[in-house]
Amino acid sequence: MIKLLLPGLQAPIYCIRMQRMKQFLLPFWEVIEVLAVALISFFLIRTLVVLPFIVDGPSMEPTFYSRQYVLVDEITYKLREPERGEIIVFKNPRNESEFYIKRIIGLPGEQVAVTNDSVEINGEKLNESYINVKNGGAGQKNFTLQSGKYFVMGDNRTQSSDSRSWGLLDEKGIIGIVRLRFYPLKSLTFFEEPSYKLSS
DSSP: OEEESSTTSSOOBOSSOOOOOOGGGSOHHHHHHHHHHHHHHHHHHHHSSEEEEEEOSSTTTTTOOTTOEEEEESSHHHHSOOOTTOEEEEEETTEEEEEEEEEEEEOTTOEEEEETTEEEETTEEOOOTTOOOOOOOOSEEEEEOOTTEEEEEOSSGGGOOSHHHHOOEEGGGEEEEEEEEEESGGGOEEOOOOOOOOOO
8 A cells, every 4th residue: 555645635545555644653753753754745745746655565565665655746647658667656446535556567559468477568578677576366367458548567466456457547547657765765766667678
């Protein structure tokens, strides 16, 4: 799941599912840290069009772990189309009060085939270097992506509810692209889409 850091700004995102932070249960020093991060986030939100979220759940491991904070850019997809490999936040197609975080695998107009741990795009195998967990499924599933539809998956294939189970994602449900993991500070990371080197 994922939790919105400043709930007053927008409804929660689930993975990734959002719940309110229970600061009164945290030790005093953790409360101070959270308040500092919240103030920084508020400043960023007032100067940039971004939203902060807290990861809560295993579906994007090893890329993201629970209690990591990320910033989601809402502007980029108003200027261009989403690209393969980008990590996005979107409304749960089955419950729009919830939000998910996944990686874009298939693009509009493509044929996607998922066989156990292997993903093929238009018959060409996708090399996914960000995955280290195998045995993500059994059998084969094929998907044809129409205009405005995307195929998304969690990096932790064994513990992810994604397009394999509930179908294709409509572009209208996309909130934005994950640009930055900013807390814990030792895990500070800017994210760019991976290079797959597909011929198509």
